[in-house]
Ligand SMILES: NC(=O)C1=CN([C@@H]2O[C@H](COP(=O)(O)OP(=O)(O)OC[C@H]3O[C@@H](n4cnc5c(N)ncnc54)[C@H](O)[C@@H]3O)[C@@H](O)[C@H]2O)C=CC1
């Protein structure tokens with residue numbers, strides 16, 4: 001009988017469903033990472049919310065683990081590249097708590113507009129300070145949404161009902177969808193300049209981390225009120241405190257913090273600051289939804305192999321599985337690679353299959369490319385919703401087959417057209433099983449796309465590799481594999497290195513400073 005550990009507080013419906021489906025379940029919450037490490041080896045499944053951090057160390061100790069189920073949306077507490085490397089499926093419940101979280105953002109907006117927590121405190125202290133509290137109306141005010149996905153859209157809908165003007169910054173919001181939502185799409189600088197209230201609804205990714213930096217906070221309208229029900233790392237907390245103290249920022253309400261649980265924090269006690277302890281998803285309705293969904297998905301997977309809402313594997317029928325599976329892994333990796341490297345508005349993604357690949361069902365391959373590609377910008381993408389999301393975002397998806405073999409007996413090529421031009425990557429399968437990159441932006445380079453990687457483009461010159469190796473060594477970074485390609489001798493060269501740990505922004509800055517380096521980026525697979 002498969003065995004699941006529920007390691008964060010979850011509605012009892014989850015355990016009930018596991019038992020009804022023939023899955024043994026233990027509920028042990030509040031463990032330290034060391035304690036979790038000591039017991040995780042017993043379990044086939046781990047059901048979590050945001051408190052449990054599923055790190056590489058935990059995954060290394062999880063020798064029987066097959067699936068991690070997140071009863072909620074954000075998966076930034078799960079090391080997905082390490083889970084993928086270990087063959088552990090990671091799934092979430094993309095919609096079960098979105099209404100509840102949107103409602104919390106609206107609640108915090110009102111709490112800020114009328115200073116409700118302070119007014120409550122003063123009244124219950126017997127002060128009756130009627131003249132101290134002077135609020136603002138939200139009617140007619142401008143709400144700036146950063147991130148207009150599932151939760152952002154619901155917030156927009158509720159805010160429009162409150163007669164607010166809603167403006168949005170989201171690079172993936174199409175003009176058609178903005179029109180449908182009744183919001184005005186704009187760039188971040190314009191939003192910062194115009195919004196009376198700003199609310200954040202993006203996942204935490206390398207692109208969104210610190211999106212409200214000190215510099216961006218300084219661009220906001222004086223008196224702006226800021227709400228964050230998404231993730232702590234999106235705001236520079238020290239700059240937010242300084243802005244509140246100077247009075248430039250009129251108020252801030254945080255449900256999430258850079259480090260959680262936030263039992264002590266520099267922001268506590270700052271004027272016009274309100275906080276809740278990551279309660280965005282905490283309603284009975286949302287918790288019942290996500291508990292039922294996560295238990296059903298995990299039980300399906302553990303008992304019958306069905307895959308739903310997985311973030312790192314494609315959904316698949318039993319007959320097609322054996323032949324298609326390695327192609328889908330290749331397709332996801334190529335999609336993810338171009339997704340991480342491409343910049344600007346994406347007009348078109350083309351998937352070319354050559355040789356043996358062209359004889360297969362292309363649908364799962366195309367979905368796998370799109371899932372890999374879009375996942376860079378959203379935690380909620382999976383094989384099922386990726387084609388729909390691509391369409392919604394106005395991306396043209398082109399599929400080309402050529403059954404004639406080229407240089408390889410089987411090849412997938414993924415090309416992306418942006419406003420900066422069209423670029424492509426290609427890969428093959430070694431021994432019909434192992435995904436392998438063979439070409440990157442016109443340069444022949446053979447590499448495994450696995451775990452944490454460093455991507456460098458440099459001018460091909462003697463001594464460069466030694467200098468790079470020394471820089472990594474000095475930073476204590478261990479190189480796993482090293483792949484090199486170049487256009488021609490002395491021309492542009494590409495380096496792809498797999499490393500044992502996450503590549504930090506500090507290391508990227510050091511690599512970028514090396515002579516001859518044109519680009520350096522961290523990649524994860
Ligand atoms: N406080 C809480 O308890 C909860 C927090 N959350 C957080 O809310 C986040 C959003 O959830 P959903 O709306 O369901 O996700 P979603 O994936 O539907 O929407 C995210 C949106 O952010 C956009 N985005 C991505 N990168 C961006 C960038 N650089 N700049 C601007 N926009 C960008 C995406 O295009 C997408 O439209 C989750 O990732 C999670 O971290 C979710 C549920 C509860």
Ligand SMILES: O=C(O)C(=O)COP(=O)(O)O
Nearest residue numbers: 049050051072073074281
């Ligand atoms: O679903 C999410 O992304 C959330 O942040 C909710 O977190 P929680 O399950 O309440 O710990």
